Amino acid sequence: MADQFYGVTDTGKERKNNEDTFIAQATADGKFIIACVIDGVGGYSGGEVAARLAREAILQRLTKPTGEFIPIMIDCFNQANQKILDEKKQVKEHDSMACVATLTLIDIEHNQFYYAHVGDTRLYLLRDNSLVKISHDQSFVGFLEESGRVNEAEAMAHPKRNEINKALGFEANLVKDSEYIETGQSPFLPGDMLLLCSDGLSDMVTSADITTIITHSSSSLKDKGTQLIDAANAKGGKDNITVVLAKNDKQALKHNATMPAASEKKKDQPIVIDPVKASTPITHQENQEPTPQKSNGWIVTLLVLLTLVFLAGNVWQYLQNKQTTMVVAEAVPPADSKPLGELEIKLQNAINNLKGNVLLLADTAYAAPINISRAIQVKRDTLFIKTKGKIELVADSVYKGTAFSLNGQCKLIMLDSLSVKNFKTGVIAYNNALLLKNVRFNNCVVAVQNLFTIAGNKFVSGDLHTFRADSIPMTNKQN
Known part of the structure; x- marks a missing residue:
């Protein structure tokens, strides 16, 4: 898994301590990549403790990820949430601590990634040099930006940009509120890259500048991560900065348009x-x-035979597809x-x-x-x-x-x-x-x-995935 994942965190220019932490590693069996960014909240020591407890709980739960991935990731957050709540009860100085987190579990073999998210850390997908934000900021300013009321620059400068609505450690039991944790899955194709980051990056560096840095073809993931940290610090480094990158380094498939032989069409x-x-x-x-021509009679015969084979193949395929055609022809x-x-x-x-x-x-x-x-x-x-x-x-x-x-x-x-x-x-x-x-x-x-x-x-193997119906729109959940 050389250069498939990399994580880095930095205190920044203004903070004395680092309340961020991250995970960037393969599972014990080597089948999955765990990528996670955790941003602690709650004072000098409390934020660090909350982030550390969440990291420990997630790694413990993902020792052997088997079964349905989304429920496993929700359970990661629930166990982290409980550890933070237990600590808050035992240590009075930590009674205001919490953390926000974005967690991904990447199945490289099957070109899929799964994610769970709470708070305002972010998950981006880079494909074909286009950067798309997958997660939704669970904050007032995040709602304003995603609903089009403010643009990216205005959101980055908003005085309430650090006020969050949801975090691990805020609620007693996340399972009872199925809408609290944002989850999802998506194809992770050869050449795709995931970026997870804390708001120390996204509040300082625009998405356009982030895209420019991580699309630099000659840079390793380590170099890209370092450049992102440097860019945030160059803009002021007002918060802790954490970056995790993961890449599907399989060779992207590119097919040339060629005319197959008639018998193989x-x-x-x-x-x-x-x-x-x-x-x-x-x-x-x-x-x-x-x-x-007199000397090419055998060529004519061969062409006739190939033509007959070609036509026979098309007729057979048409008959095979006739029922399916009736199903989708309404399009x-x-x-x-x-x-x-x-x-x-x-x-x-x-x-x-x-x-x-x-x-x-x-x-x-x-x-x-x-x-x-x-x-x-x-x-x-x-x-x-x-x-x-x-x-x-x-x-x-x-x-x-x-x-x-x-x-x-x-x-x-x-x-x-x-x-x-x-x-x-x-x-x-x-x-x-x-x-x-x-x-x-x-x-x-x-x-x-x-x-x-x-x-x-x-021989066909696999499973079918379903969509989840929500009673409340995702953007309103963040309000």
């Missing part, structure tokens, strides 16, 4: 077909037969559907023409509900759709299809704080590529239809 074709192409009839270009509208509306054209073009991976939809640009008369197509490797204000997609009165149709090649698509209304199917997705946050499905027959592309004649 349909080998290991996925059983589930792309909904975008589901209703498109199979067509073949007519090959012009070359003028036969494509009939040819005589009415013209697209202005807002749905605008949304589709915004997705198609996006340069990076993050699309921000503001209600100033989409003031009215977006009337959908055919599925919004997503054909990107990675896309994060976030919103400012109320954004709602509503099915046209005569449209009976889906709101979003994700291409089978999508690897990570996140929809954040959208409303989807009156659709037969809210989202058609493939292969665990979909991540939802604060998405509401109103009057949808099926909220999410998740399809899996699996090569034929193979």
Whole structure:
């Protein structure tokens, strides 16, 4: 696991002691990476004690992580919370101590990471040089920033930026409040990087500057971590600064578009077909037969045989996929559907023409509900759709299809704080590529239809993950 993870902490320029701590190590069996940042709260000694107790509890619980990962991580926080509460009862000087923490458990073999979060430490995902904040700051200023009321610079300078709403050590029993701990999971693809940090970094260094530092290709994780600490100190170092980096150092797969041999064209074709192409009839270009030469008669015969094999393979594949085509064909509208509306054209073009991976939809640009008369197509490797204000997609009165149709090649698509209304199917997705946050499905027959592309004649193993329904939006939980 050389250069797969690295952690560093620094006291900063103004503090006398360091109330931060971190975890950056592999589990005993070497199957997982534990990455965690803990920021202590509560005075000169109390914060340090709370952070240390939380670290010990987490490592003890993750000695052998088996079973469902999210419940294990929630249990880590509950055990840490109890240790802090016990210490507060025994030592009067520590009665105000607590800590905030962000914990990730990374399954490199299966390209997944799982996280649990309380407070205002942060978790970022870097993919294709785009940095996306995964965790939500559980603070008043965090709520203001994520809801669009203040920008990043204003949040960093806000006088209440250090006031938190949730922490380990605040509540007697976290299990009773299932909304207290933010949890989730996401694909962690070859080349991806995770950044966990305390607010000593995020309050001093902008996300743009952080991105510049950690995308420096020639730097090791140690160098990147050191540069982030130096950047925060250069801006004043007003708090303790802690950084943990973890990288999936597998070779990123890149395929060149090549024409396979006719006899191999349909080998290991996925059983589930792309909904975008589901209703498109199979067509073949007519090959012009070359003028036969006396010495090339065997070539003509071979070409004829290959053509017959090619056509037979296509007919067989069509018959195999016929039932699946009927399931997902609703994603494509009939040819005589009415013209697209202005807002749905605008949304589709915004997705198609996006340069990076993050699309921000503001209600100033989409003031009215977006009337959908055919599925919004997503054909990107990675896309994060976030919103400012109320954004709602509503099915046209005569449209009976889906709101979003994700291409089978999508690897990570996140929809954040959208409303989807009156659709037969809210989202058609493939292969665990979909991540939802604060998405509401109103009057949808099926909220999410998740399809899996699996090569034929193979042994299949794995499990299916589910979405969790929340009674309160995530942003309001932080208020």
